[in-house]
Amino acid sequence: MKLSNEQAKKISDNFQSFDLLKYGDLQQCMRCSFCLSTCPTYKTDAIETESPRGRVALIKAVYDKLLMPSDRFIQHMYDCLDCRACQTICPAGVKPGELALEARERIESELPQTLLKKFILHKVLKSRKKIDIFVKPLSFFQKTKLSQLIKKYDILKWIAGESISEGYKILPNLSGKSFLKTTPEILNSYGREKYKIAFFVGCAMNVVFPGVTYSSVEALRKLGCTVIIPHAQQCCGAPNIEEGEREAYREMAKFNIGLFGGIDSIDAIVTDCAACGSELKNYQKMFTNTEYNFKSAEFSKKIKDFSEFAAPILNEKDLSPVNLEITYDDPCHLCHAQGIKSAPREILNMIPGINCNELENSDQCCGSAGIYSITHYDRSMKILKDKVNKINKTNADIVVTANPGCLMQITYGVNRWSKGKTVMHISEIVNKSLKK
Amino acid sequence: MNFNGKAMISLFEDIVGKDRIFSEPEELICYGYDATPIAFHAPDIVIKPKNSDQIYEIMKVVNEYKIPIVPRGTGSGLSGGSIPIKGGIVLPTTDMNKILDVDRENLTILVEPGVITSDINDTVSSLGLFYPPDPASMKTCTIGGNAAENSGGLRCLKYGVTGDYVLGLDMISGAGKRLHYGTGCMKDVAGYNMTKLMVGSEGTLGIFTKILLKLVPLPEAKNTAVAFFADMVDAAKTVSDIIAAKILPATLEFLDSTTIRCVEDFAKIGLPLDKEAMLLIETDGYEDICKKEMREIINICKNNKATAVEEAKSDKDAERLTAARRMALSALARVKPTTILEDITVPRNRLPEMVKYIQITANKYKLNIATFGHAGDGNLHPTCLTNDQDKDELKRVDAAYEEIFKKAVSIGGTITGEHGTGIIKSKYLSLLKTENEIEIMKKIKLIFDPNMILNPGKIFYYESSKDSE
Numbered sequence: 001m002k003l004s005n006e007q008a009k010k011i012s013d014n015f016q017s018f019d020l021l022k023y024g025d026l027q028q029c030m031r032c033s034f035c036l037s038t039c040p041t042y043k044t045d046a047i048e049t050e051s052p053r054g055r056v057a058l059i060k061a062v063y064d065k066l067l068m069p070s071d072r073f074i075q076h077m078y079d080c081l082d083c084r085a086c087q088t089i090c091p092a093g094v095k096p097g098e099l100a101l102e103a104r105e106r107i108e109s110e111l112p113q114t115l116l117k118k119f120i121l122h123k124v125l126k127s128r129k130k131i132d133i134f135v136k137p138l139s140f141f142q143k144t145k146l147s148q149l150i151k152k153y154d155i156l157k158w159i160a161g162e163s164i165s166e167g168y169k170i171l172p173n174l175s176g177k178s179f180l181k182t183t184p185e186i187l188n189s190y191g192r193e194k195y196k197i198a199f200f201v202g203c204a205m206n207v208v209f210p211g212v213t214y215s216s217v218e219a220l221r222k223l224g225c226t227v228i229i230p231h232a233q234q235c236c237g238a239p240n241i242e243e244g245e246r247e248a249y250r251e252m253a254k255f256n257i258g259l260f261g262g263i264d265s266i267d268a269i270v271t272d273c274a275a276c277g278s279e280l281k282n283y284q285k286m287f288t289n290t291e292y293n294f295k296s297a298e299f300s301k302k303i304k305d306f307s308e309f310a311a312p313i314l315n316e317k318d319l320s321p322v323n324l325e326i327t328y329d330d331p332c333h334l335c336h337a338q339g340i341k342s343a344p345r346e347i348l349n350m351i352p353g354i355n356c357n358e359l360e361n362s363d364q365c366c367g368s369a370g371i372y373s374i375t376h377y378d379r380s381m382k383i384l385k386d387k388v389n390k391i392n393k394t395n396a397d398i399v400v401t402a403n404p405g406c407l408m409q410i411t412y413g414v415n416r417w418s419k420g421k422t423v424m425h426i427s428e429i430v431n432k433s434l435k436k
Numbered sequence: 437m438n439f440n441g442k443a444m445i446s447l448f449e450d451i452v453g454k455d456r457i458f459s460e461p462e463e464l465i466c467y468g469y470d471a472t473p474i475a476f477h478a479p480d481i482v483i484k485p486k487n488s489d490q491i492y493e494i495m496k497v498v499n500e501y502k503i504p505i506v507p508r509g510t511g512s513g514l515s516g517g518s519i520p521i522k523g524g525i526v527l528p529t530t531d532m533n534k535i536l537d538v539d540r541e542n543l544t545i546l547v548e549p550g551v552i553t554s555d556i557n558d559t560v561s562s563l564g565l566f567y568p569p570d571p572a573s574m575k576t577c578t579i580g581g582n583a584a585e586n587s588g589g590l591r592c593l594k595y596g597v598t599g600d601y602v603l604g605l606d607m608i609s610g611a612g613k614r615l616h617y618g619t620g621c622m623k624d625v626a627g628y629n630m631t632k633l634m635v636g637s638e639g640t641l642g643i644f645t646k647i648l649l650k651l652v653p654l655p656e657a658k659n660t661a662v663a664f665f666a667d668m669v670d671a672a673k674t675v676s677d678i679i680a681a682k683i684l685p686a687t688l689e690f691l692d693s694t695t696i697r698c699v700e701d702f703a704k705i706g707l708p709l710d711k712e713a714m715l716l717i718e719t720d721g722y723e724d725i726c727k728k729e730m731r732e733i734i735n736i737c738k739n740n741k742a743t744a745v746e747e748a749k750s751d752k753d754a755e756r757l758t759a760a761r762r763m764a765l766s767a768l769a770r771v772k773p774t775t776i777l778e779d780i781t782v783p784r785n786r787l788p789e790m791v792k793y794i795q796i797t798a799n800k801y802k803l804n805i806a807t808f809g810h811a812g813d814g815n816l817h818p819t820c821l822t823n824d825q826d827k828d829e830l831k832r833v834d835a836a837y838e839e840i841f842k843k844a845v846s847i848g849g850t851i852t853g854e855h856g857t858g859i860i861k862s863k864y865l866s867l868l869k870t871e872n873e874i875e876i877m878k879k880i881k882l883i884f885d886p887n888m889i890l891n892p893g894k895i896f897y898y899e900s901s902k903d904s905e
Contacts, residue, residue, distance in 0.1 A: 048466035091766035
């Protein structure tokens with residue numbers, strides 16, 4: 001794609017303001033370089049333009065009219081994995097990850113999205129039924145001989161190149177039945193009801209890992225939760241935000257806020273998807289100074305990640321031994337975007353029989369990052385290989401994590417570069433250990 | 437002189453290949469800065485060499501065409517040392533990042549300049565060895581940059597600075613000559629000590645291609661304590677008394693009242709807001725000696741009217757106690773959009789006078805200046821919290837710092853302890869050195885770099901230094 005002069009000029013004008021952040025957020029960067037040590041793209045590319053500091057400098061240069069937006073500039077904005085590791089380490093509180101998303105939004109408002117992308121971001125994510133329409137044939141196709149042949153002989157690699165062919169392999173076998181389709185809207189607690197919660201089902205969890213979400217909900221029921229799962233819930237909007245789309249995003253957000261806000265006296269809205277949790281907590285920022293200000297803040301306050309909700313209410317006497325040699329990988333959207341590092345570790349240390357090996361740089365991205373493993377295949381694989389090398393240094397048989405993207409990516413990684421290791425969501429282990 | 441970046445590319449393509457040359461506007465912007473506040477100047481092209489042969493060939497071309505060339509690590513410097521204020525080429529040596537040899541018998545390590553400083557300790561600590569210099573940016577900065585700037589850190593009082601560990605250097609001079617200075621020997625007085633001259637030469641004499649570093653045994657134990665004082669003078673007296681008692685703590689750090697308040701505002705860790713000074717003290721070495729030294733230090737603190745002293749009882753405790761010092765810069769950097777960090781150093785016994793003077797000067801110019809730093813070696817970081825959009829305030833910042841530099845020099849101190857002269861201190865060099873002394877330095881520069889192409893415009897003040905604005 002080649003950006004026309006007119007488009008470049010319009011994007012340049014767009015950069016005179018941002019949707020959420022301000023010029024001060026750019027100015028705050030003192031270029032100290034601390035972020036370079038944690039940025040996955042700086043690690044793979046070793047060039048300043050692929051660093052958080054570099055991206056902030058580029059956005060500031062466009063704002064200051066020192067730089068005209070170009071295809072290359074856009075590329076750098078989309079090369080960020082949005083892992084937010086830079087935001088954890090920045091001494092000055094700069095948010096390079098969020099700034100890159102703001103830049104994408106300013107870019108997307110001028111550059112028409114491809115029809116397919118538009119269709120997915122605006123239509124498919126709003127309706128879980130539509131998602132099922134895609135899942136069914138894909139799942140059926142996966143079961144056919146043709147699919148097995150494709151995987152075996154790398155046919156897609158010849159037709160469509162390595163990234164599409166490997167991307168296809170990253171996708172696990174789909175069951176064909178989504179979680180929402182097979183679960184009632186209300187599930188009562190086992191035993192006395194101690195909490196009443198609503199459950200947010202992420203799109204990827206819904207269609208790719210329905211079994212995992214089943215474990216999450218079961219574990220919550222064993223902990224005394226009555227779980228309400230509104231079937232009408234829409235996508236959290238994270239894919240839209242990542243692509244710079246905010247119109248459909250805000251519509252879906254308003255819908256979700258209204259839907260969950262309508263449920264009487266719930267203690268929390270729990271999710272087992274770190275990316276969704278992070279986005280849902282972000283709703284309050286997206287509606288500052290609007291009529292949704294209060295409602296969105298109330299909604300965001302109720303959002304709890306599975307570990308965040310479970311850790312304080314787990315009781316050792318309810319846990320039976322699970323004899324596993326494990327290691328824990330921090331999902332970026334849990335540790336960096338939500339600041340949750342200790343809750344999952346507390347849980348794993350509490351369960352008898354578990355031996356938890358610390359993973360070196362456990363808070364470094366695995367390279368999944370939404371559809372990054374397909375859009376930026378080579379870099380994503382480099383990042384993943386590094387993760388698997390570190391996993392291989394531990395004695396773990398099982399890698400525990402808490403996000404569907406990481407589950408898919410690390411599973412693919414250990415299958416390719418490691419032997420006999422499996423990947424599990426933390427809720428599966430909790431559910432295994434909890435007695436009914 | 438004006439160089440056409442695009443036309444220059446063809447000169448270097450045969451040497452390094454297309455994929456090691458960067459000349460798009462985005463790339464030039466990202467190699468026009470380092471960590472120095474406000475300073476910026478874009479290069480014409482960026483070349484990332486893979487080995488010393490490529491640098492050697494590049495130096496031939498730049499000498500022939502008189503193209504400015506600026507070596508760079510990861511750009512974490514604080515004096516503008518790697519900013520190409522005359523344009524030309526920026527030469528990041530970040531791809532030359534191999535650890536070539538660890539000599540366990542002679543306790544040395546041979547590295548390429550692009551090795552990240554903390555990687556050295558990560559490599560040798562499992563062998564029971566230790567590379568002490570620890571600049572704050574050690575997880576991102578390169579050893580080449582550290583050697584060029586003679587970087588310090590928190591452990592200098594006991595262990596010294598980068599230059600104390602550089603035993604030898606391979607380099608290519610500004611004139612393009614391959615030179616090797618130093619040996620792996622602990623004693624070496626053959627000829628002038630050129631290794632010492634090269635360390636801290638800020639990339640103006642040569643480009644380092646290999647660095648031989650001294651290692652020391654890894655200390656067995658570490659003890660940590662903090663002490664608070666109601667009066668700055670008591671804190672400073674504590675520092676001198678500790679040294680006078682013949683104890684060399686590994687770390688002896690200082691936070692002033694403004695810094696304490698900013699850290700508490702930011703982190704809410706329960707620091708006392710009414711105290712003038714906080715000291716963070718660490719001893720290291722053999723376990724029993726380390727403990728004994730800490731006992732004596734605590735007594736000295738108490739004798740000097742410390743209002744509270746706390747010693748760490750566990751590693752977790754130690755982490756909590758060092759938190760305030762570790763967070764100092766973060767806490768300060770969040771207060772205002774622009775943070776201007778300075779680097780004066782004074783004799784230890786003049787610390788209280790200097791700190792008081794900084795506070796008075798800040799008030800006089802209506803500025804917010806917080807001071808923290810390495811009390812043990814007299815190196816202070818007065819940090820001005822300002823806004824680079826406020827041109828009037830920036831003028832006052834300049835004026836205040838000039839007075840602070842003059843005061844430091846007048847009491848036997850220096851304008852920079854560990855950040856370097858670069859572009860931002862060059863106009864103050866004459867406060868410290870006579871015309872004769874500077875003339876000799878300039879002559880040395882000309883011997884190594886007769887065409888004045890290697891990191892031009894640094895250290896010495898030229899009227900055109902203002903280009904960097």
